[in-house]
Amino acid sequence: MTALNKSIEPGDSPDLTEERASGTFDTNAMAAVIYGSDKFAQRRREISEAISKIPELADSAPLPFLDRFGKVTEGSRKLSVILENIDKLIDPSSYEEGLHLYTEVMGMEGHPLALHEVMFIPALIAQASDEQQVKWLGRARRREIIGCYAQTEMGHGSNLRALETTATYSPETQEFILHSPTITSLKWWPGALGKSANWAVVVANLIIRDKNYGPHPFMVQLRDEDSHEPLPGITVGDIGPKMAFNGGDNGFLGFRNYRIPREYLLNRHAKVEADGRYVKPPHAKINHSAMIRVRSHMATGQGALLAHALVIAVRYSAVRRQGYLEDKSREVKVLDYQTQQHRLFPSIARAYAFIFCGFETIRLYDQLLIDVQNGNTSGMADLHALTSGLKSVVTYQTGEGIEQARMACGGHGYSMASYISEIYGVAIGGCTYEGENMVMLLQLGRYLVKSIEMIQNGKSRELGPMVAYLAENESEIDLNLGPNEYLKVFEYAARNQTWRATEKFQKLRNSGMSNEKAWNQASVELTRASRLHTRLYIMSTFINHVGSIVDQKVKGVLIDLLNVHVTYEVMDIGIYVQGLLSSNQMDLIRNQLYVSLETIRPNAVSLVDSFQISDMQLRSVLGRRDGNVYENLFKWAKSSPLNKTDVLPSVTQYLKPMMEKSKL
Ligand SMILES: CCCCCCCC/C=C\CCCCCCCCCC(=O)SCCNC(=O)CCNC(=O)[C@H](O)C(C)(C)COP(=O)(O)OP(=O)(O)OC[C@H]1O[C@@H](n2cnc3c(N)ncnc32)[C@H](O)[C@@H]1OP(=O)(O)O
Numbered sequence: 001m002t003a004l005n006k007s008i009e010p011g012d013s014p015d016l017t018e019e020r021a022s023g024t025f026d027t028n029a030m031a032a033v034i035y036g037s038d039k040f041a042q043r044r045r046e047i048s049e050a051i052s053k054i055p056e057l058a059d060s061a062p063l064p065f066l067d068r069f070g071k072v073t074e075g076s077r078k079l080s081v082i083l084e085n086i087d088k089l090i091d092p093s094s095y096e097e098g099l100h101l102y103t104e105v106m107g108m109e110g111h112p113l114a115l116h117e118v119m120f121i122p123a124l125i126a127q128a129s130d131e132q133q134v135k136w137l138g139r140a141r142r143r144e145i146i147g148c149y150a151q152t153e154m155g156h157g158s159n160l161r162a163l164e165t166t167a168t169y170s171p172e173t174q175e176f177i178l179h180s181p182t183i184t185s186l187k188w189w190p191g192a193l194g195k196s197a198n199w200a201v202v203v204a205n206l207i208i209r210d211k212n213y214g215p216h217p218f219m220v221q222l223r224d225e226d227s228h229e230p231l232p233g234i235t236v237g238d239i240g241p242k243m244a245f246n247g248g249d250n251g252f253l254g255f256r257n258y259r260i261p262r263e264y265l266l267n268r269h270a271k272v273e274a275d276g277r278y279v280k281p282p283h284a285k286i287n288h289s290a291m292i293r294v295r296s297h298m299a300t301g302q303g304a305l306l307a308h309a310l311v312i313a314v315r316y317s318a319v320r321r322q323g324y325l326e327d328k329s330r331e332v333k334v335l336d337y338q339t340q341q342h343r344l345f346p347s348i349a350r351a352y353a354f355i356f357c358g359f360e361t362i363r364l365y366d367q368l369l370i371d372v373q374n375g376n377t378s379g380m381a382d383l384h385a386l387t388s389g390l391k392s393v394v395t396y397q398t399g400e401g402i403e404q405a406r407m408a409c410g411g412h413g414y415s416m417a418s419y420i421s422e423i424y425g426v427a428i429g430g431c432t433y434e435g436e437n438m439v440m441l442l443q444l445g446r447y448l449v450k451s452i453e454m455i456q457n458g459k460s461r462e463l464g465p466m467v468a469y470l471a472e473n474e475s476e477i478d479l480n481l482g483p484n485e486y487l488k489v490f491e492y493a494a495r496n497q498t499w500r501a502t503e504k505f506q507k508l509r510n511s512g513m514s515n516e517k518a519w520n521q522a523s524v525e526l527t528r529a530s531r532l533h534t535r536l537y538i539m540s541t542f543i544n545h546v547g548s549i550v551d552q553k554v555k556g557v558l559i560d561l562l563n564v565h566v567t568y569e570v571m572d573i574g575i576y577v578q579g580l581l582s583s584n585q586m587d588l589i590r591n592q593l594y595v596s597l598e599t600i601r602p603n604a605v606s607l608v609d610s611f612q613i614s615d616m617q618l619r620s621v622l623g624r625r626d627g628n629v630y631e632n633l634f635k636w637a638k639s640s641p642l643n644k645t646d647v648l649p650s651v652t653q654y655l656k657p658m659m660e661k662s663k664l
């Protein structure tokens with residue numbers, strides 16, 4: 001009989017082999033569910049195999065031992081090896097295959113093409129006219145140029161209306177003159193801007209005859225294509241080390257009356273005619289489309305980051321033995337402690353939930369892109385609200401889950417040998433980039449308040465499907481019936497909180513307070529409503545996705561995981577459901593959660609193995625597939641540059657003289 005968990009190999013730690021043998025489902029079949037198809041899951045495995053056969057694609061040293069300069073250089077070195085071999089490795093027309101290749105080889109510390117792929121090319125697709133695409137898209141896709149997305153400034157990121165960079169139209173020369181009038185107007189943060197990119201999509205205020213038409217995207221050449229030197233009028237550089245992404249060169253950029261042709265305004269939607277006439281776009285916020293795209297992809301991206309940390313923590317917890325349960329002759333795997341399971345298993349459920357919910361959100365984005373290209377912008381507000389809430393909730397919960405995974409690994413979790421702190425730094429960047437989380441929760445809050453106002457004005461029938469529940473009355477809850485009943489509990493909580501927050505805002509406003517002040521004073525309550533609404537969406541897409549799965553063994557274990565999810569989530573929002581659930585019902589749910597943790601236990605390692613994250617991609621000594629942690633931890637420590645000599649110069653120079661002096 002072939003093993004259901006495809007990861008068993010001779011030489012593995014017996015503890016992990018035991019875990020894998022207890023799995024009740026085929027991990028390749030689960031990987032097909034996680035990656036959307038058997039074909040793509042298979043391609044991922046083939047690509048990982050092909051990568052492992054090219055030694056130059058391996059890290060030249062463990063990344064944590066490299067300094068900033070070393071990390072940036074290593075990223076560019078590996079990129080050049082990828083590009084030499086790309087036809088052997090992937091189908092270059094497949095975005096997903098490319099993403100897998102980059103993630104595996106380049107890791108998550110940043111590289112020169114990250115923003116090129118994630119924002120620059122998508123911005124050209126969404127915002128450049130057909131003619132402009134002929135001019136630039138092919139060059140970008142062939143990587144003849146390297147691009148980035150330069151919007152945020154030193155003084156403003158969240159409030160786009162206050163950006164200071166100007167693009168003033170000169171009808172005489174038919175050019176835009178880009179200018180940075182103050183220190184705070186310097187572009188600050190854009191990934192790959194500092195040293196790598198030679199072109200950028202720059203967001204600047206369009207000024208025509210002294211009138212400001214607001215932020216618009218411009219295609220701007222930053223560096224000479226031969227020498228790579230910054231062009232006259234451009235000041236550009238790296239902003240220095242960050243919490244993570246230190247292989248990347250987030251940059252600053254200033255313009256001194258820098259001229260670009262009129263045709264360099266990305267003009268699929270808004271145009272400036274030669275005489276300076278402005279042609280309005282079909283939707284006022286259409287220039288935000290590159291951001292909506294990234295936000296739509298963030299649930300799967302963050303789910304994958306959470307998955308990385310859980311692969312490490314769950315595998316390690318199955319080989320780490322500490323303390324005793326009933327059998328006093330052998331220490332127990334720490335994964336057998338209920339507290340450890342409670343720390344890790346709800347996060348496994350969330351990682352799956354984020355990935356499944358991400359599929360649905362990407363589908364909605366792809367549909368919106370088609371609609372917008374056909375002139376229909378009616379879905380923009382809905383998707384903006386949804387993705388604003390979603391990016392905020394998934395990034396926050398991913399950060400929480402990764403930090404719990406680190407603590408679950410004890411002392412070794414704190415070592416860079418676990419690599420968890422790097423994953424954490426990358427993940428929590430998402431709480432800030434693409435819109436600071438509170439700001440984005442409040443964007444969803446606006447949408448929820450408007451929905452309530454529609455109900456108050458007798459327009460419930462016009463509500464979109466995602467907010468229709470706000471107009472419903474609560475019904476009796478029978479918690480023995482399964483996940484759909486838990487969904488009703490969440491609907492109750494989200495509806496109640498949204499009404500309460502809206503009524504608070506309205507009451508303050510009706511008391512004579514200004515709209516803005518009333519909004520500010522209701523804003524904490526509004527963010528709470530947004531989080532509950534978003535968690536409801538995540539739960540409902542999880543339930544729907546599991547319902548659609550055909551493989552019965554895979555479906556069985558995902559139903560067990562769903563039970564962990566719904567019971568944990570409801571316990572977590574207990575304060576919002578006090579009016580609905582009795583204390584007996586809460587006790588019942590709590591016990592169901594403990595039972596579901598035990599049910600998942602035999603499948604825990606197989607569930608994380610199913611993410612099929614190779615050792616190369618994981619870069620973690622603790623999370624190794626074979627579980628042979630201790631000997632490799634010692635090897636890793638010995639490879640530290642500090643251990644190249646037994647006596648460091650710092651000792652000879654400072655400590656020895658100090659000790660000698662003390663002897664006198
Ligand atoms: C393949 C993708 C992989 C993803 C990554 C996964 C992770 C993998 C790991 C590693 C990879 C690393 C990759 C790193 C990528 C980093 C990329 C980071 C890039 C950036 O950060 S770019 C800069 C982003 N900046 C922001 O997000 C700024 C935030 N601010 C805003 O967006 C706006 O200012 C605002 C939305 C908050 C407000 O906009 P504003 O124009 O001022 O509008 P208002 O006046 O407030 O509102 C008016 C009205 O308009 C509505 N509205 C606003 N925006 C939209 C929209 N986009 N669509 C539709 N409607 C919109 C708003 O709701 C109001 O409506 P109302 O009046 O209430 O009806």
Ligand SMILES: Cc1cc2nc3c(=O)[nH]c(=O)nc-3n(C[C@H](O)[C@H](O)[C@H](O)COP(=O)(O)OP(=O)(O)OC[C@H]3O[C@@H](n4cnc5c(N)ncnc54)[C@H](O)[C@@H]3O)c2cc1C
Nearest residue numbers: 149150151152156157158189190191429432433434435438
């Ligand atoms: C890793 C990383 C990569 C990035 N990559 C890029 C990139 O490629 N291109 C690019 O253009 N930018 C990039 N950025 C910038 C990023 O998009 C901004 O930092 C982000 O949008 C937040 O804006 P801010 O820095 O102005 O935060 P601020 O708005 O200054 O936030 C500070 C605090 O003020 C609060 N706040 C602000 N406004 C409000 C409000 N209206 N209501 C309530 N509270 C409010 C926030 O909640 C937060 O607590 C990147 C940032 C990071 C960290």
